[in-house]
Amino acid sequence: MRILITGLGAISALGADAEALSDALEAGRSGVVAHPGSAEHGLAPCAVAPVTQPLAVGLSPAQRNLHDRHSLLALEACAQAWAQAGLPESASEPDRAAVAWGTGLGGSTSMEASYQQMFTARPPRIHPYTVVRVMANSAASHLSMKYQLRSAQLAVSNACASSAQAIGEALWLLRTGRADLALVGGSESLLHVGSLLCWQAMGVMAKLDAAAPAESCRPFDDARQGLVLGEGAAALVLETEAHALARGARPLAELAGYGHSTDAVHLSRPDAAGQERAMRMALQDAGLRPADIGYVNAHGTATDAGDAVEAASVAAVFGARGVPVSATKALHGHLIGAGGALELVATIQALRRGRLPANAHLRSSALLDQLDLIQGAPRAVAAEAALSNSFAFGGSNASLVVRL
Known part of the structure; x- marks a missing residue:
């Protein structure tokens, strides 16, 4: 059963929608700015x-x-995807419509606000809706009510693989006949002091490039120092082919394959073998060979170990320099639980436009012997299929395959 993508939505540091995202990626325009600390x-x-x-x-x-x-x-991105899909205000068959949403830390902004009240206000005035704002299924619940999605609600919180896994699980849900339509994606907002302190303490955040803040994140570059946190949301409307065709929808692409693996090795150190398993499972699920893939959107966080391990796993699947590769986090930041969804939207847009985004801020890389890293400017191609990787702390790996 083919599962089609009929709507896309995105909001990020690169703009208010999916077209703005793609325009910025093609132009190499960064949404990264300095935070005063x-x-x-x-x-x-x-x-x-x-x-x-x-x-x-x-x-x-x-x-x-x-x-x-x-x-x-989440509401912003989903409104865009729902409108592009040409759907009515709410699902016409609610019991055949589902939602699958990913987030890493959900309502952490509201949680931090409650702690600020607890430690600074006397007496504390905790917001009465803190619990329902913070819970991991908060966004999914709001979406199910807004669009009357009653078949299933999947709320996935699996660190940086959250939204990619939510999308993949929805793919399988539709294939099994549980629903005909699913609203999927992820959202994250972690740019508050408590979160930033935690990431700094872990030692994986890039140091601020004072001379050029926008270039602080450099995936696959020899001078990479770590990730830059971003925020935002991305959404997709998935439909069975029969459902989409019956209502005259215009497909944008096909969600063709999904692979999910667990390293079972370390909480924060990535494992090439686990990543390789996820990519091979996604290809097998899509019925494609490595040679059929014309682009890989890498997880590419710009950490020293993470990029090197991903280079090894991609080369193991596709061969040394066997497929064009780029990481877009240099420009929109790492959206943690929402990253997989935003990068999948970017991947679909790249295929549709026939222009693969370059690796921004890449000056020199010892990983070029393993990866065909797109450099300098977007690469014009006529690729029909692509793979997007999301690899998470905790050892969760998710790979998604899309094709035109």
């Missing part, structure tokens, strides 16, 4: 990739009160 809390200046657009402008104060920032981002 906080001397009071011991937070050093750093680089971040924030969303600057206003959110949920159509919601009343009472409605907005129910949402954490990550679920507001």
Whole structure:
């Protein structure tokens, strides 16, 4: 059974929709900016990739009160995808429509606000909706109510693989006949002091390039120093081929394959064998060979170990320099649980436009003997299939295959 993608939506540091995302990636325009840090809390200046657009402008104060920032981002991306798919205001057959949503830390912004009240206000005034803002299925629940998606609600929180896994699990859900339509993706908002402090403490955040803050994240570059946190959301509408054709929908691409593996090795150190298993499973699920793939959107976090391990796993599957590769996190930041969805949208857009984004800020790389890293400018191709990787702390690996 073919599962078609009929709608895309995105909001990120690169703009308010999927077209703005692709335009920025093609132009090499970064959404990364300097964050001043906080001397009071011991937070050093750093680089971040924030969303600057206003959110949920159509919601009343009472409605907005129910949402954490990550679920507001979800509403924005989903409204775009739903509209592009040409669907009615809510699902016409609710019991045949599902939602699958990924997030790494869900309502962490609301959780931090509650801690600030607890430690600084006397008496503390904790927001009465903190629990429902913070829970991992908050965004999925809001989406199910807004669009009347009653067949199934999947809320996936699997670190950086969350939204990619949510998309893949929805693919299987549709194939098994549980639903005809699914709204899928992920959202994340972690650009608050508590989160930034945690990532700095772990030693995986890039140091701020004071001379060129926008270039602080350099995946696959010899001078890479770590990741830059971003925020945002991305959404896709998935439909069975029969459902899409029956209503006259215009397919944008096919979600053809999904592979998910677990390293079972280490909480934060990646494993090439686990990544290789996920990619090979995705290809097998899609019925494709490595030679059929014309582009890999790499996880590419710009950590020293992470990029080297991914280079080894990609080369193991596709051969040394066997497929064009780029990582887009240099420009939109690492969206943690939402990263897989945003990068899949970027991958689909690259195939549709016939222009593969380059690796921004790549100056020199010892990994060029393993990877055909796209350099300098977008590469014009007529590729029909691509693979997008999402590899997470905890050892979770998810790979998705799309084709035109």
